[in-house]
Amino acid sequence: MLRMSLPRRVRLLAAATAAGLLALLATGTASAIQPGGITDEARLMNELFWIVTIAGLIVFALVAAALVYAIIRYRRKGDELPPQFHGGGKIEVAMVGVPILIVIGLFTISMITLVQIDDKADDDALTIDVTGFQFSWQFAYNLNDLGTNTDPNAEGTIAVIGTPANDPILYMPVDEPVEFLLKSNDVIHSFYVVDFLYKLDLIPGRVNSFTVTARETGDFRAQCAELCGTNHALMRFTVRVVERDEFDAWVADEAARQLGEGTLVSSSGTQGD
Amino acid sequence: MATVAVPQLSGYHRPAVLDWITTVDHKKLGILYLYFTLFFFAVGGILALLVRTQLAVADNSFVGNDAYNQIFTMHASAMLFLFIIPVWAGFGNYLVPLQIGAADMAFPRINALSFWMLPPAGILMFAGFIVDGGAADGGWTAYSPLAQQTGVGMDMWIIAVIVLGMSSTIGAANFLVTMFRMRAPGMTMFRMPIFCWTMLVTALLQLLATPVLAAALVMLFIDRNYGGQFFDPNGGGNVVLWQNVFWFYSHPAVYIMILPGMGIVSEILPVFSRKPLFGYKAFVFATIGIGGLGFSVWAHHMFTTGSVLLPFFGFMTFMIGVPTGVKIFNWLGTLWGGSISFPTPMLFAIGFVSMFLIGGINGTYSAAVPVDFALHDTYFVVAHIHYVLFGGSVFAVFGGLYYWFPKIWGRKLNERLGKLHFALMFVGFNVAFFPMHMLGLDGMPRRIAVYADSAGWEALNMLSTGGAFLIAVSMIPFLIAVVMAFMRPKDQPDDPWEANTLEWATTSPPPHYNFDSLPPVRSERPLFDARHGDEAH
Numbered sequence: 109m110l111r112m113s114l115p116r117r118v119r120l121l122a123a124a125t126a127a128g129l130l131a132l133l134a135t136g137t138a139s140a141i142q143p144g145g146i147t148d149e150a151r152l153m154n155e156l157f158w159i160v161t162i163a164g165l166i167v168f169a170l171v172a173a174a175l176v177y178a179i180i181r182y183r184r185k186g187d188e189l190p191p192q193f194h195g196g197g198k199i200e201v202a203m204v205g206v207p208i209l210i211v212i213g214l215f216t217i218s219m220i221t222l223v224q225i226d227d228k229a230d231d232d233a234l235t236i237d238v239t240g241f242q243f244s245w246q247f248a249y250n251l252n253d254l255g256t257n258t259d260p261n262a263e264g265t266i267a268v269i270g271t272p273a274n275d276p277i278l279y280m281p282v283d284e285p286v287e288f289l290l291k292s293n294d295v296i297h298s299f300y301v302v303d304f305l306y307k308l309d310l311i312p313g314r315v316n317s318f319t320v321t322a323r324e325t326g327d328f329r330a331q332c333a334e335l336c337g338t339n340h341a342l343m344r345f346t347v348r349v350v351e352r353d354e355f356d357a358w359v360a361d362e363a364a365r366q367l368g369e370g371t372l373v374s375s376s377g378t379q380g381d
Numbered sequence: 382m383a384t385v386a387v388p389q390l391s392g393y394h395r396p397a398v399l400d401w402i403t404t405v406d407h408k409k410l411g412i413l414y415l416y417f418t419l420f421f422f423a424v425g426g427i428l429a430l431l432v433r434t435q436l437a438v439a440d441n442s443f444v445g446n447d448a449y450n451q452i453f454t455m456h457a458s459a460m461l462f463l464f465i466i467p468v469w470a471g472f473g474n475y476l477v478p479l480q481i482g483a484a485d486m487a488f489p490r491i492n493a494l495s496f497w498m499l500p501p502a503g504i505l506m507f508a509g510f511i512v513d514g515g516a517a518d519g520g521w522t523a524y525s526p527l528a529q530q531t532g533v534g535m536d537m538w539i540i541a542v543i544v545l546g547m548s549s550t551i552g553a554a555n556f557l558v559t560m561f562r563m564r565a566p567g568m569t570m571f572r573m574p575i576f577c578w579t580m581l582v583t584a585l586l587q588l589l590a591t592p593v594l595a596a597a598l599v600m601l602f603i604d605r606n607y608g609g610q611f612f613d614p615n616g617g618g619n620v621v622l623w624q625n626v627f628w629f630y631s632h633p634a635v636y637i638m639i640l641p642g643m644g645i646v647s648e649i650l651p652v653f654s655r656k657p658l659f660g661y662k663a664f665v666f667a668t669i670g671i672g673g674l675g676f677s678v679w680a681h682h683m684f685t686t687g688s689v690l691l692p693f694f695g696f697m698t699f700m701i702g703v704p705t706g707v708k709i710f711n712w713l714g715t716l717w718g719g720s721i722s723f724p725t726p727m728l729f730a731i732g733f734v735s736m737f738l739i740g741g742i743n744g745t746y747s748a749a750v751p752v753d754f755a756l757h758d759t760y761f762v763v764a765h766i767h768y769v770l771f772g773g774s775v776f777a778v779f780g781g782l783y784y785w786f787p788k789i790w791g792r793k794l795n796e797r798l799g800k801l802h803f804a805l806m807f808v809g810f811n812v813a814f815f816p817m818h819m820l821g822l823d824g825m826p827r828r829i830a831v832y833a834d835s836a837g838w839e840a841l842n843m844l845s846t847g848g849a850f851l852i853a854v855s856m857i858p859f860l861i862a863v864v865m866a867f868m869r870p871k872d873q874p875d876d877p878w879e880a881n882t883l884e885w886a887t888t889s890p891p892p893h894y895n896f897d898s899l900p901p902v903r904s905e906r907p908l909f910d911a912r913h914g915d916e917a918h
């Protein structure tokens with residue numbers, strides 16, 4: 109324990125180290141946990157996350173150090189009254205000024221990120237129709253709206269429909285923009301893919317949309333993030349990001365299965381598993 | 382300053398129970414509020430332990446999915462509507478008249494009415510558990526259309542919340558009139574104790590915001606029962622409208638839940654630092670600023686709906702960080718250069734400052750709109766809520782209880798048990814809620830009854846559950862201290878802490894009508910002036 113006789117500088121150092129250690133600990137755990145994101149948009153958001161985190165940790169370390177220091181340094185030692193200081197003057201200007209500078213800075217940076225991720229996709233991006241329902245998902249693909257490899261004359265839609273016991277898989281190609289159209293006919297749900305660092309609500313009576321470009325292939329965990337009733341916790345799904353030819357093969361397979369042989373004229377021809 | 386007890390009218394003795402039921406004395410009503418709200422703190426706490434037990438391990442089936450939704454909804458409803466909002470009315474009732482040197486509230490009978498609306502509402506809300514379909518289960522936010530689907534428990538919840546809202550609206554009017562009209566001679570607005578100021582701004586928020594909630598709830602009730610279509614898109618209604626009106630009340634309500642706690646902390650810190658509050662006026666203006674800005678940030682709860690003007694609400698939300706930052710300076714500046722002692726109330730006050738600091742910082746994550754897209758509706762937000770409402774408000778409640786216990790009940794709570802209580806609660810709190818940040822970053826949504834083993838969330842959840850039980854254990858020394866105190870005679874002097882404000886200028890507990898005589902009020906610290914004369918000015 110720190111004793112009252114410690115010289116002032118040592119106490120200051122102790123306070124600063126304690127606060128610094130705490131801040132480091134928080135950074136360590138945050139970086140171990142925080143997913144970096146797999147889309148262009150997510151990576152931008154992740155940068156913003158780190159800016160906010162660093163700003164927050166600096167504020168925390170400074171205030172915590174001041175608090176710990178004050179508590180140690182100004183322990184009651186005798187009965188005499190300390191100077192009765194009411195505040196005022198320059199220090200009160202700083203009290204308002206410093207927070208204003210911090211929040212304006214953070215606000216500006218967040219708006220820049222917001223504008224960057226809000227860039228609308230061009231019309232020929234692959235579109236996936238997402239419908240949330242109590243309690244699973246439907247992912248529908250219109251065969252004439254499949255992005256870079258679309259046959260404009262193809263007709264029909266294929267759909268993946270899940271159940272609470274059987275999570276659906278959402279297929280999407282890597283390295284190209286994909287637009288999601290979100291709809292619901294019962295209650296509000298929220299489409300949340302952890303590694304997109306993004307969620308958007310599915311709201312009865314309106315269609316929400318967003319666009320991302322994934323940069324990593326693999327399976328990613330996702331689930332509904334808005335309370336929607338009894339089995340809300342079971343509205344899970346997997347996002348499977350695959351190479352373009354694998355995606356085309358999957359579409360061809362599904363089209364054959366759901367719409368009958370020969371409905372889809374697949375130009376890529378590669379057969380996946 | 383000793384007071385001569387006013388002799389009671391003799392001849393007719395009312396039974397004690399009747400006396401409590403019919404009382405219009407602000408102190409007795411204040412005590413009733415405190416008993417009532419602490420009871421519901423316990424109820425909400427037990428529900429929280431059920432939540433934490435269910436989440437301790439993956440794929441748990443301790444309570445079913447349906448029951449889980451009822452339990453967490455009622456946890457939040459009890460904690461917010463039946464504990465934290467009315468607990469400030471309890472402190473306020475007891476303290477505001479005393480602190481401004483008045484004999485009672487402006488409208489004592491209306492005051493009794495506000496209190497007696499609470500028990501029926503509480504019973505009605507919880508009776509949901511015994512009706513068909515169970516208690517309300519749409520979350521305390523009752524989002525439409527989900528809130529249209531559930532059973533009659535939801536209707537009971539709606540009526541209960543309307544009644545609670547009426548209680549706090551008329552209570553707010555009462556507080557405002559009391560503070561505007563009944564201050565002691567010499568007590569200008571800027572000499573009013575800081576706790577009163579926070580109650581004043583809280584009352585204003587309640588008066589302006591609560592009727593909006595009542596209107597929203599009536600619309601929801603009509604939608605549910607009489608085929609209204611306010612929130613139903615199939616009939617031309619709008620789903621998001623509910624969220625707009627709900628949060629128009631409920632964001633200001635967040636400040637209703639925390640401002641008086643800030644006031645309590647700002648009473649305690651100066652007393653045990655033996656210095657005035659640093660920047661009294663800045664604190665008052667910051668409080669007013671928070672109240673005003675509080676009305677312009679509601680949609681920050683709706684960033685992911687896709688129908689919000691993001692830059693505006695992001696900006697306003699950041700701006701509310703400014704008055705909040707000012708307060709952190711107020712508190713640090715009060716400690717700085719002081720002569721600080723650490724009895725239990727002071728520990729809770731310092732605990733408040735440090736936990737509220739974290740609650741402010743993790744709140745900025747959600748103000749940064751693109752970061753909120755990731756964190757909204759995850760456990761990160763659950764962590765934020767509790768750093769503010771538990772690490773903040775609840776620590777202030779206990780700080781206030783330890784601080785004013787000698788005044789209210791004439792006895793002191795045992796210091797050792799108090800310190801043990803604080804230590805256990807502080808550690809338990811952080812163990813329970815800090816890991817939730819990590820769970821949220823890792824994508825665990827809030828309000829889920831189960832999670833899969835494969836998600837890898839079990840270890841942190843188990844840790845968090847352990848912390849929750851440690852919080853429960855921390856209540857044991859508190860309860861022992863209360864029982865021990867009540868077993869002893871009343872022995873507290875007028876002013877056991879060397880405090881600053883008028884409630885300490887009368888006996889502990891104060892007599893009917895509070896004061897025989899008042900010291901002159903020449904600053905915001907009349908008792909300090911009486912003790913030290915002008916030596917320190």
Ligand code: HEM
Nearest residue numbers: 429432453457460465520521763770771827828829849852
């Ligand atoms: C023993 C202490 C407490 C524990 C262990 C605890 C635990 C929890 C947990 C785990 C949740 C998340 C439930 C879910 O999303 O599935 C929750 C939600 C919540 N808690 Fe607490 N809590 C405690 C005390 C409090 C207090 C004192 C307050 C307020 C004064 C409070 C207010 C809330 C609110 C507003 C929610 C959000 C509920 C919702 O999503 O509708 N809690 N609590």
Ligand SMILES: [Cu+2]
Nearest residue numbers: 332334336340
């Ligand atoms: Cu859901």
Ligand SMILES: [Cu+2]
Nearest residue numbers: 632635679682
């Ligand atoms: Cu809010």
